[in-house]
Amino acid sequence: xxxxxxxxxxxxxxxxxxxAVVHALNGLNLTLEKGGVLGLVGETGAGKTTMAxxxxxxxxxxxxxxxxxxxxxNSLDILKARKHQMMKLRGAKIxxxxxxxxxxxxxxxTVGDQILEVLDLHFPDMDKNEKDQKVDEILGLVGIQAxxxxxxxxxxxxxxxxxxxxxxxxxxxxxxxxxDEPTTALDVTIQAQILKLMKELKDKFDTSMIxxxxxxxxxAEFCENVAIVYSGxxxxxxxxxxxxxxxxNHPYTExxxxxxxxxxxxxxxxxxxxxxxxxxxxxxxxxxFAERCKYCMEECKTHVPPSYAIGTHSIKCFLFSDxxxxx
Amino acid sequence: xKRKNIKSSxxxxxxxxxxxxxxxxxxxxxxxxxxxxxxxxxxxxxTAPLYIDYETVYTQCIKDRFLTPGTDGHILGTDQLxxxxxxxxxxxxxxxxxAGLITVAMALALGxxxxxxxxxxxxxxxxxIMRFCxxxxxxxxxxxxxAVSAALGQGTFKMVxxxxxxxxxxxxxxxxxxxxxxxxxxxxxxxRCYGSSSPRIIYKHIIPxxxxxxxxxxxxxxxxxxxSIASLGFLGIGVAPPTPEWGTILxxxxxxxxxxxxxxxxxxxxxxxxxxxxxxxxxxxxxxxxPRSKV
Numbered sequence: 356x357x358x359x360x361x362x363x364x365x366x367x368x369x370x371x372x373x374x375a376v377v378h379a380l381n382g383l384n385l386t387l388e389k390g391g392v393l394g395l396v397g398e399t400g401a402g403k404t405t406m407a408x409x410x411x412x413x414x415x416x417x418x419x420x421x422x423x424x425x426x427x428x429n430s431l432d433i434l435k436a437r438k439h440q441m442m443k444l445r446g447a448k449i450x451x452x453x454x455x456x457x458x459x460x461x462x463x464x465t466v467g468d469q470i471l472e473v474l475d476l477h478f479p480d481m482d483k484n485e486k487d488q489k490v491d492e493i494l495g496l497v498g499i500q501a502x503x504x505x506x507x508x509x510x511x512x513x514x515x516x517x518x519x520x521x522x523x524x525x526x527x528x529x530x531x532x533x534x535d536e537p538t539t540a541l542d543v544t545i546q547a548q549i550l551k552l553m554k555e556l557k558d559k560f561d562t563s564m565i566x567x568x569x570x571x572x573x574x575a576e577f578c579e580n581v582a583i584v585y586s587g588x589x590x591x592x593x594x595x596x597x598x599x600x601x602x603x604n605h606p607y608t609e610x611x612x613x614x615x616x617x618x619x620x621x622x623x624x625x626x627x628x629x630x631x632x633x634x635x636x637x638x639x640x641x642x643x644f645a646e647r648c649k650y651c652m653e654e655c656k657t658h659v660p661p662s663y664a665i666g667t668h669s670i671k672c673f674l675f676s677d678x679x680x681x682x
Numbered sequence: 683x684k685r686k687n688i689k690s691s692x693x694x695x696x697x698x699x700x701x702x703x704x705x706x707x708x709x710x711x712x713x714x715x716x717x718x719x720x721x722x723x724x725x726x727x728x729t730a731p732l733y734i735d736y737e738t739v740y741t742q743c744i745k746d747r748f749l750t751p752g753t754d755g756h757i758l759g760t761d762q763l764x765x766x767x768x769x770x771x772x773x774x775x776x777x778x779x780x781a782g783l784i785t786v787a788m789a790l791a792l793g794x795x796x797x798x799x800x801x802x803x804x805x806x807x808x809x810x811i812m813r814f815c816x817x818x819x820x821x822x823x824x825x826x827x828x829a830v831s832a833a834l835g836q837g838t839f840k841m842v843x844x845x846x847x848x849x850x851x852x853x854x855x856x857x858x859x860x861x862x863x864x865x866x867x868x869x870x871x872x873x874r875c876y877g878s879s880s881p882r883i884i885y886k887h888i889i890p891x892x893x894x895x896x897x898x899x900x901x902x903x904x905x906x907x908x909x910s911i912a913s914l915g916f917l918g919i920g921v922a923p924p925t926p927e928w929g930t931i932l933x934x935x936x937x938x939x940x941x942x943x944x945x946x947x948x949x950x951x952x953x954x955x956x957x958x959x960x961x962x963x964x965x966x967x968x969x970x971x972x973p974r975s976k977v
Contacts, residue, residue, distance in 0.1 A: 477877060
């Protein structure tokens with residue numbers, strides 16, 4: 356096992372809004388190995404994007420606040436890092452792909468110049484010709500003709516814009532890539548293309564990656580490890596095999612799987628997970644999924660379950676308290 | 683910045699992004715007419731001393747009163763004091779155009795500063811500045827300008843100040859709202875993620891994106907400012923006679939319009955044409971500066 360490139364320990368993040376304190380992350384633990392691909396799955400509002408922003412230290416100023424925990428990137432404590440250190444890190448070492456390619460590109464700057472901008476920021480000494488060459492090269496890699504670099508974002512389709520977004524994220528050859536739902540805004544055929552492209556580029560540049568998504572299919576296709584996020588904590592994590600064989604799953608993950616149509620059997624209706632996610636302004640004392648859980652026990656309501664590890668697989672649920680260690 | 687453009691013939695033309703704006707602007711006939719007319723007016727006013735002696739503007743000659751256009755070398759005739767109308771119109775244009783330009787520039791500077799600070803810092807700073815602007819906006823522009831010039835007294839520069847005070851809140855609003863809408867855009871956040879610093883984001887992303895609306899509203903308000911200058915002149919609280927200015931000229935000749943209509947028509951026409959052309963230009967600029975508009 357290679358070294359960890361990113362380690363998040365017991366991260367608590369809250370948003371202090373005018374109305375209430377929103378507990379977005381509640382003790383999130385995560386480790387990403389060098390070169391690894393981790394899929395982060397969870398429903399809207401589970402704290403996935405908050406986690407990505409925390410890693411880049413770009414939580415909204417004054418509102419977003421890390422109250423507890425550490426984020427370590429290559430033995431650098433991100434939460435204690437200085438502003439200029441972070442600025443050097445962003446884009447060059449840690450990069451991000453955004454959810455909506457329609458809005459994440461500046462509409463009045465040509466795409467070539469936008470990619471060039473990243474190089475200008477991080478390689479001020481690089482020769483202009485060399486930079487131009489790199490831009491052409493990365494555009495070629497994401498499958499866009501280099502001669503189109505003088506066009507504006509509105510002249511490209513959604514899928515092409517996302518390719519440009521990927522080109523921008525990768526042009527400085529970062530070590531860690533945060534992909535925040537990169538395919539959500541795209542249609543399914545383009546999704547497959549983009550995922551394939553990301554996989555190729557990831558191998559080429561040897562980038563570690565966190566893929567944030569709410570599509571379990573994408574995770575199965577793309578990732579080596581998967582973590583399920585619920586109410587700002589990771590309730591289950593393991594390798595793809597651990598989770599997707601469905602021998603043991605957190606009740607929430609089980610619910611997620613039951614919400615996916617199965618082609619091989621005749622199910623009349625899908626089984627949704629009843630209820631809504633716990634109110635992040637007023638979290639329950641015990642397990643945050645207890646209210647919606649069909650296996651809910653008395654202790655679930657009062658105590659937060661610890662993580663029970665079964666080999667590489669760990670589940671944060673009392674149901675698995677007696678299974679620890681065996682596989 | 684290079685930009686490729688495919689013409690109908692199939693040849694590819696490289697243009698800078700400003701070249702593209704120019705290209706689109708050129709295709710807009712009305713805007714081009716506006717630009718040409720304004721250029722003629724500006725050049726005619728600026729070069730006036732080369733072909734009209736300044737003395738002619740003031741020289742009164744009782745026996746040459748109310749000459750019809752074309753007589754005795756008076757291209758546009760003379761007014762009730764026998765002054766050459768053409769000379770007064772041309773020299774009046776210097777005042778009208780220049781005062782308009784200075785007014786807009788002053789209002790713009792103040793508006794960009796206040797609006798920029800309000801939009802960028804937000805919070806209570808934004809509140810204080812915007813409520814301050816609201817106070818000014820609550821009073822009709824013309825009324826405010828009249829009140830200020832009445833308080834300061836008559837004079838060209840005082841009128842300029844009065845009009846800029848009346849005009850700046852609108853600029854402040856335009857600048858603030860475009861900064862606010864830009865600040866929330868994802869590409870600004872993306873720029874931050876790629877390691878841009880705040881000054882760089884302002885310089886590279888916010889200013890170029892916000893520039894368009896500001897230039898457009900400045901061009902459009904130049905027309906209305908020239909109109910306001912003429913109105914104040916007409917009411918007798920703007921430029922002081924005998925200094926020529928289109929509104930003042932109109933006011934001086936008001937009583938004789940019934941018998942000598944050209945005395946009213948000429949300055950009136952100059953005002954109308956000038957304002958209209960500026961508005962055409964503003965509209966043309968707005969269309970040309972939008973990168974999403976089709977070429």
